Amino acid sequence: MHYPSAFSPVTNKMKSSLIRELVASTKNIPDLISFAGGFPAPATFPKEELAKIFQEVVSTEGSDVLQYGASEGDSILKRELLKWEGLELDPGQMLTTVGATNGLYLYGRALIEPGDVVLCEAPTFLGTLVVFDALEADIHSIPIDDEGIRMELLQAKVEELRRANKRIKFIYVIPDFHNPGGISYSLERRRELLAYCIEQNIAIVEDNPYSRLRFSGEALPTFLRLAQQEFDGSDVVTEVVSFSKILGPGLRVAYVKGNRELITKMVSWQQKVNITPDCVSQRVVSRFLEKGLMNPHISRICDHYRPYLNQMLQQLQLNMPDSVTWTKPEGGIFLWLTLPEGMNADELFVKARDKKVSFIPGSKFYPEGQEKFNTLRLNYTFSTMEQIETGVQRLASLIK
Ligand SMILES: Cc1ncc(COP(=O)(O)O)c(C=O)c1O
Numbered sequence: 001m002h003y004p005s006a007f008s009p010v011t012n013k014m015k016s017s018l019i020r021e022l023v024a025s026t027k028n029i030p031d032l033i034s035f036a037g038g039f040p041a042p043a044t045f046p047k048e049e050l051a052k053i054f055q056e057v058v059s060t061e062g063s064d065v066l067q068y069g070a071s072e073g074d075s076i077l078k079r080e081l082l083k084w085e086g087l088e089l090d091p092g093q094m095l096t097t098v099g100a101t102n103g104l105y106l107y108g109r110a111l112i113e114p115g116d117v118v119l120c121e122a123p124t125f126l127g128t129l130v131v132f133d134a135l136e137a138d139i140h141s142i143p144i145d146d147e148g149i150r151m152e153l154l155q156a157k158v159e160e161l162r163r164a165n166k167r168i169k170f171i172y173v174i175p176d177f178h179n180p181g182g183i184s185y186s187l188e189r190r191r192e193l194l195a196y197c198i199e200q201n202i203a204i205v206e207d208n209p210y211s212r213l214r215f216s217g218e219a220l221p222t223f224l225r226l227a228q229q230e231f232d233g234s235d236v237v238t239e240v241v242s243f244s245k246i247l248g249p250g251l252r253v254a255y256v257k258g259n260r261e262l263i264t265k266m267v268s269w270q271q272k273v274n275i276t277p278d279c280v281s282q283r284v285v286s287r288f289l290e291k292g293l294m295n296p297h298i299s300r301i302c303d304h305y306r307p308y309l310n311q312m313l314q315q316l317q318l319n320m321p322d323s324v325t326w327t328k329p330e331g332g333i334f335l336w337l338t339l340p341e342g343m344n345a346d347e348l349f350v351k352a353r354d355k356k357v358s359f360i361p362g363s364k365f366y367p368e369g370q371e372k373f374n375t376l377r378l379n380y381t382f383s384t385m386e387q388i389e390t391g392v393q394r395l396a397s398l399i400k
Helices: 009-013 018-024 047-065 075-085 099-111 126-134 151-163 187-200 223-230 260-273 279-290 294-319 345-354 385-399
Strands: 094-097 117-122 138-145 168-173 203-208 237-242 254-257 334-338 375-379
Touching (some): 047 279, 075 094, 094 260, 099 126, 099 237, 099 260, 117 126, 117 151, 138 151, 151 187, 168 187, 187 203, 187 223, 203 223, 223 237, 254 260, 279 294, 294 334
Parallel strands (some): 117 138, 168 203, 203 237
Antiparallel strands (some): 094 254, 237 254, 334 375
């Protein structure tokens, strides 16, 4: 069998993750300081508590959780999640998924017909772009500023696409501690985007892996909550929440909330693709919530990360030339650096690798053909304090 000729056209066109390739290209360099990955610090995984709960769940509830489970997700987990969030929502408006990536895939699968327009921020999270790309969406990106997506550019883009008779399905946004942009939407921008999307009949999918990792400042309502509170309970928003950066990405537990009919269709896809999310992991997360461990654990993660963010901000301030700017997030795990216009972060990446420091060039976070080259993403949660100091110094001297 000659498999390549048997692959479907979309499989042949499918891209691998450039980020994984870039990270792999630096893997065997001894003493490399990496600000490239998007990994949470293993020190934040609640290993002991989870080990105990896994043991407990399998031994006392094994007959239930080792069996095939419900495609819409574990009802006990859903009950605990709704209690935790204090959200007025029917469990039928929620499903659990195998990580956020799977939830976003099911969302896209339910909505995208090849050629449909999906709007996103520029920059945006590449992992989701490749999902929508594999579903053959026509992806258009709109620049963000410090407060979120730039509304005037969004409006101009929507008008241009509608004039060309394109069908706009939805907009994909990351409102809090943006990956890779490092920004959070202001309350005003959240309201503006919601009002505009409701008026224009454009669905919003909000990807929320980071909002609970807030180290300082005031939390703002998610788009979903705002839609319920201030926009007559509009169901334009679907929110995807992941436990990857809270309990560990290996658990693969996330959940999605939104319009009941849409959720029903996503469940139907889940039935076909996964049968069910992992029943053991789901029940473990529900017991973790039930025992009241989640909020204290999240506070511990924030206490753990806060000094690393401060260290990176301080080192940037001390070392970078005036021509470089960066975001100053109050949480999350990334910073976004803007280099002087004309400087190319892809070229800088190669030079930096020789100096044993790495990052992800910003160009990797845009749809093809819409890249910007003078930006880069820095992660600060996977290095030591000393590595952050040395790594930023190395990077700054190269830029200078
Ligand atoms: C914005 C964003 N969405 C989704 C994901 C993937 O989440 P999960 O591990 O739940 O699939 C990540 C992980 O880095 C992310 O940053």
